[in-house]
Amino acid sequence: MSFKRIAQAHAIAIGLAMTAALASGQTSKPVVTSPTQFAISPPQSQAPPAAPAGGHTIIPVQPIPHPPRAPIPDPALQTAYGPLVNATPGIQFDGVGANGWAPSDANLAVGPNHIVHVVNVEYAVYSKSGLIVPGYPKALGSIFSTLGAPCNGNGSDPIALYDRTADRWLISVIGLGSTFKECIAVSTTNDPTGAYALYSYDFGTTLNDYPKLGVWPTASNSAYLATYNLFANAQSFVGADLCAYDRAAMLAASPTATQICFPVNNDGGFLPSDAEGPTAPPAGSPGYFLNFPDTSHLNLFKLSPNFASPPSSTFTGPTTLAVAAFSMLCGGGTCVPQSGTSQTLDSLGDRLMYRLAYRKFADHEALVTNHSVTAGTGGGVRWYELRDPNGAVNVFQQGTFAPDANFRWMGSIGTDKAGDIAMGYSVSSSSVHPGINYTGREPGDAAGTMQSDAVMLTGTGSQTGGLSRWGDYSAIQIDPIDDCTFWYTTQYLTTSGSFNWSTRIGSFAMNNCTGVVGNPDFSIAATPPSRTTHNGSAATYTVTIGAVNGFTGVVTLALTGQPPRPVVTFSPPTVTGSGTSTLTVDTARITRNGTYTLRITGTSGALTHSTTVNLVDQ
Secondary structure (H helix, E strand, C coil): CCCECHHHHHHHHHHHHCCCCCCCEECCCCEEECCCEEEECCCHHHCCCCCCCCCCEECCCCCCCCCCCCCCCCCCECCCCCCECCEEEEEEEECCCCCCEECCCCEEEECCCEEEEEECCEEEEEECCCCECCCCCEEHHHHCCCCCCCCCCCCEEEEEEEECCCCEEEEEEEEECCCEEEEEEEECCCCCCCCEEEEEEECCCEEEEEEEEEEECCCCCCEEEEEEEEEECCCEEEEEEEEEEEHHHHHCCCCCCCEEEEEEECCCCCEEEEECCCCCCCCCCCEEEEEEEECCEEEEEEEECCCCCHHHCEEEEEEEEECCCCCEHHHHCEEEEECCEEEEEECCCCCCEEEEEEEECCCCEEEEEEEEEEECCEEEEEEEEEECCCCCCEEEEEEEECCCCCEEEEEEEEECCCCCEEEEEEEEECCEEEEEEEEEECCCCCCCCCCECEEEECCCCCECCCCCCCCCCCEEEECCCCCCEEEEEEEECCCCECCCCEEEEEEEEECCCCCCCCCCEEEEEEECCEEEECCCCCEEEEEEEEEECCCCCEEEEEEECCCCCCEEEEECCEEECCEEEEEEEEHHHCCCCEEEEEEEEEEECCEEEEEEEEEEEC
């Protein structure tokens, strides 16, 4: 986004809100682009931690124009509420916190052993037991350090994805400079702290706002899909770009990975399909893109990229689907109340909320998504399940979840292998500080209904100081280990104030699905943090392994990043469950004096954690 200081933010938002909405349309030919920059990053474990925050920056809302419409009753409003959601809560912990930027843009990617958590303008890597990898959080720009400006700066609107089929990670940001860029990093291995292939794509003087990405791992035309709201000179809304990136080339770290985009004029708020689960979409399936063009319809577009012959790529749509009429929460603007203050929060009710989750079941394909709507005197989450998107697509079910007069908004939705649907979202009212709830449904539940929601976290503060920006989006993702455990992240406050947001990462699993909630794991630490040796004397460190969530595995210890030719021993070389080992580095054979960073790594099956100490040899 355009980074405007507080004094400028409201003027820009007002100017954009006055942009007239025109009839939507699209071009028939793709816009094909090659990367303007390419590089390979060093291992991110070597990047320095993020610097302390300095100053405050608001990222203003860039509204999507919609024709005005008076509030109406919601015919999809759920009027009967069942028992508490049939789910088992798991582990939860704080993610990356406030760093001088607003809103947080919190979202996450979940792999077999790690969670990558991103916010404006930092990211961190955690174990699924909530242990942060040493050296994190880091600045998002550090990933793109070898790519150069503008991607290596304070890019906004981050997205993190785990590509399950390839066992890789993707992180993207908007690059802000004299022109606007889309900056994409794809890991070169399955290690989220390792090296990344880096790409930059030029949007010129048009702001590629609110990018949302998805993984589309088909056998014959696999892609990373993306959507952008386009603002000429970062001010005038002109439409959207619906894009596909050459996934195979990016996974191969090829510098020629092509971007194929189809513009849609005077319409926006799209989401790309993002595949979840172990079964890829059928070979040749187009990527799907969805939005609501008005308050009673959804539009579905299809993009079939051809990376061997990009001009041959095809784009069709829209297929228009009638849905229960709704009123955008706050008219798409700002009205969400909080306890103890007259300051209201942004709704982002003018667009679909991340993600458009796709799953291939044995007998059908499904897409689920959500957005924020008015529900009586409060706010609710309107959700949809679409089926057969590449055939006779239909709205299989829909509903608005608003069990009381509170405001529920800023949601995210996903599915598990049993066909359960789960949603996480923020909750607030004039008597409730913003908190975090979740709900879900099982396949046997009445169509269009969710079970009563559970509290993930009770907020204890409201946002004040004239700051309305909240969330921008959140994310729920499924754990690839069991395909049952949902992980959700969004922001909250521990105490009232401005620019003091926290984020939460929490897990739960529907009891209809056999899941692992809070996976066994281990921690690793070493003391002292540094040793100084003289005249070839040995340096010793105590390595401590801690068992988390009942971990009983065998951890094998190793050392990397060591100076030339030392003799290294661990006594004992393995630790079962929890315990200690003594690391001894015999410096008599070190060929030169200096300061060395030693990385101590513990491995148990697919689990790997590490920590660092320093050795100063004089």
